[in-house]
Amino acid sequence: xxxxxxxxxxxxxxxxxxxxxxxxxxxxxxxxxxxxxxxxxxxxxxxxxxxxxxxxxxxxxxxxxxxxxxxxxxxxxxxxxxxxxxxxxxxxxxxxxxxxxxxxxxxxxxxxxxxxxxxxxxxxx
Amino acid sequence: xxxxxxxxxxxxxxxxxxxxxxxxxxxxxxxxxxxxxxxxxxxxxxxxxxxxxxxxxxxxxxxxxxxxxxxxxxxxxxxxxxxxxxxxxxxxxxxxxxxxxxxxxxxxxxxxxxxxxxxxxxxxxxxxxxxxxxxxxxxxxxxxxxxxxxxxxxxxxxxxxxxxxxxxxxxxxxxxxxxxxxxxxxxxxxxxxxxxxxxxxxxxxxxxxxxxxxxxxxxxxxxxxxxxxxxxxxxxxxxxxxxxxxxxxxxxxxxxxxxxxxxxxxxxxxxxxxxxxxxxxxxxxxxxxxxxxxxxxxxxxxxxxxxxxxxxxxxxxxxxxxxxxxxxxxxxxxxxxxxxxxxxxxxxxxxxxxxxxxxxxxxxxxxxxxxxxxxxxxxxxxxxxxxxxxxxxxxxxxxxxxxxxxxxxxxxxxxxxxxxxxx
Numbered sequence: 001x002x003x004x005x006x007x008x009x010x011x012x013x014x015x016x017x018x019x020x021x022x023x024x025x026x027x028x029x030x031x032x033x034x035x036x037x038x039x040x041x042x043x044x045x046x047x048x049x050x051x052x053x054x055x056x057x058x059x060x061x062x063x064x065x066x067x068x069x070x071x072x073x074x075x076x077x078x079x080x081x082x083x084x085x086x087x088x089x090x091x092x093x094x095x096x097x098x099x100x101x102x103x104x105x106x107x108x109x110x111x112x113x114x115x116x117x118x119x120x121x122x123x124x125x
Numbered sequence: 126x127x128x129x130x131x132x133x134x135x136x137x138x139x140x141x142x143x144x145x146x147x148x149x150x151x152x153x154x155x156x157x158x159x160x161x162x163x164x165x166x167x168x169x170x171x172x173x174x175x176x177x178x179x180x181x182x183x184x185x186x187x188x189x190x191x192x193x194x195x196x197x198x199x200x201x202x203x204x205x206x207x208x209x210x211x212x213x214x215x216x217x218x219x220x221x222x223x224x225x226x227x228x229x230x231x232x233x234x235x236x237x238x239x240x241x242x243x244x245x246x247x248x249x250x251x252x253x254x255x256x257x258x259x260x261x262x263x264x265x266x267x268x269x270x271x272x273x274x275x276x277x278x279x280x281x282x283x284x285x286x287x288x289x290x291x292x293x294x295x296x297x298x299x300x301x302x303x304x305x306x307x308x309x310x311x312x313x314x315x316x317x318x319x320x321x322x323x324x325x326x327x328x329x330x331x332x333x334x335x336x337x338x339x340x341x342x343x344x345x346x347x348x349x350x351x352x353x354x355x356x357x358x359x360x361x362x363x364x365x366x367x368x369x370x371x372x373x374x375x376x377x378x379x380x381x382x383x384x385x386x387x388x389x390x391x392x393x394x395x396x397x398x399x400x401x402x403x404x405x406x407x408x409x410x411x412x413x414x415x416x417x418x419x420x421x422x423x424x425x426x427x428x429x430x431x432x433x434x435x436x437x438x439x440x441x442x443x444x445x446x447x448x449x450x451x452x453x454x455x456x457x458x459x460x461x462x463x464x465x466x467x468x469x470x471x472x473x474x475x476x477x478x479x480x481x482x483x484x485x486x487x488x489x490x491x492x493x494x495x496x497x498x499x500x501x502x503x504x505x506x507x508x509x510x511x512x513x514x515x516x517x518x519x520x521x522x523x524x525x526x527x528x529x530x531x532x533x534x535x536x537x538x539x540x541x542x543x544x545x546x547x548x
Contacts, residue, residue, distance in 0.1 A: 012336075012337070015336050018344065021340070086336075108335065109335040109336035109366060110339070110340075112340065
């Protein structure tokens with residue numbers, strides 16, 4: 001099975017660190033954590049992710065702005081982006097797909113099983 | 126010797142007799158006074174002549190001569206002092222005429238003149254006195270009439286003032302009640318606003334640490350814990366994170382409710398689905414579910430997911446309030462719509478009865494307050510009913526909780542239905 005590269009962008013280092021730990025420990029994923037929204041494009045260019053997990057509320061640039069920058073780069077025009085947000089509940093994430101360039105939303109705290117399923121669904125497309 | 130003071134009241138019979146006499150005299154005087162003046166004068170002069178004739182015939186008995194006072198009194202009383210004086214002079218003249226006709230022999234020619242004069246003066250005094258008395262009486266009657274009229278006007282004014290005061294008082298009471306209601310609503314709104322602000326702030330601050338915890342626990346669970354205790358500990362931590370997250374989600378949902386996605390639904394189907402969602406808890410507590418459905422009810426325009434959330438909440442509350450083996454009755458009935466328009470659409474009411482301990486009087490006002498719960502720690506967020514009420518309100522419906530006479534509590538949900546939605 002090919003290892004999939006996931007770029008996790010979140011201003012909370014504990015979140016990026018734990019996501020990396022969880023996803024990589026199960027195998028099948030290589031994770032790069034980025035805690036500075038402004039550095040996302042550079043990190044993505046160097047890492048070439050298959051999917052980007054993007055926090056919505058970050059200091060300086062919000063998730064929507066970062067997604068717009070990524071979409072503006074031909075390299076990441078088709079890379080799936082999944083928003084992670086603290087300001088919606090699970091029920092609210094339904095019906096908001098493709099908003100501002102994101103594939104879908106996931107409400108924090110994310111269940112790792114649910115996250116893996118979502119990753120599989122979107123990377124397979 | 127001291128005698129006890131005795132007060133005698135006239136007997137009822139005496140009072141009646143006097144009243145009868147007074148009414149007859151009043152009747153006579155009224156009859157005379159209603160005649161034209163010349164007719165009255167003629168009548169009285171006829172009476173004077175009759176008395177003069179009787180006086181002549183009886184040989185001028187004093188008792189008969191006194192009868193002249195009747196026409197004089199009547200004249201003065203009925204037609205006034207002038208008429209009385211005229212009748213008095215006529216009586217003296219008639220007496221003199223009768224006396225001359227009788228041819229009494231007097232010792233001196235001045236004697237009949239003197240007698241006539243004294244008689245005339247006596248008659249005149251009586252006429253003048255009665256005339257004056259009549260004027261005083263009339264004056265008194267006028268004064269009494271004036272006072273009566275003034276009192277009646279005052280009474281009418283007082284009654285009107287009383288009515289206005291009563292109306293003003295009733296309006297003031299209504300306004301006060303309205304003010305209290307508005308004040309309560311304002312306090313509620315302010316409270317809800319605070320909850321909403323708090324929710325948004327707390328969500329971001331709490332969900333990130335919760336995510337770290339959740340991922341950490343997930344990692345430990347994936348590492349296959351060495352003992353059952355460790356596995357249980359990790360599961361407990363996972364559940365704690367889930368519960369904390371759930372509270373935040375409810376708060377978020379409450380502070381920024383999604384727009385309703387309404388569809389026309391059979392309320393019974395929504396109830397059945399909600400019962401299925403709590404089936405596990407119902408079975409665990411051996412709760413008997415009784416359905417009293419009116420299957421002729423019209424469909425209701427509602428957001429199915431949100432109303433199921435309300436029903437699940439109420440079912441769980443009922444289950445937790447009952448001892449094992451209780452009975453949960455779900456009833457649907459037709460009701461008057463909330464708009465109060467009797468020609469408008471039919472309302473649908475859902476009643477959920479339990480056989481639990483009912484609502485404590487001291488808690489009745491707090492049931493819908495955020496974070497108010499009577500459940501043991503960890504079993505309730507205190508937001509279920511708050512959210513349920515909000516959801517019913519945004520559906521244009523209402524929720525009410527009360528105690529049942531038979532014991533236990535009743536939750537009543539009322540929905541408005543669409544006029545064309547009849548099945």
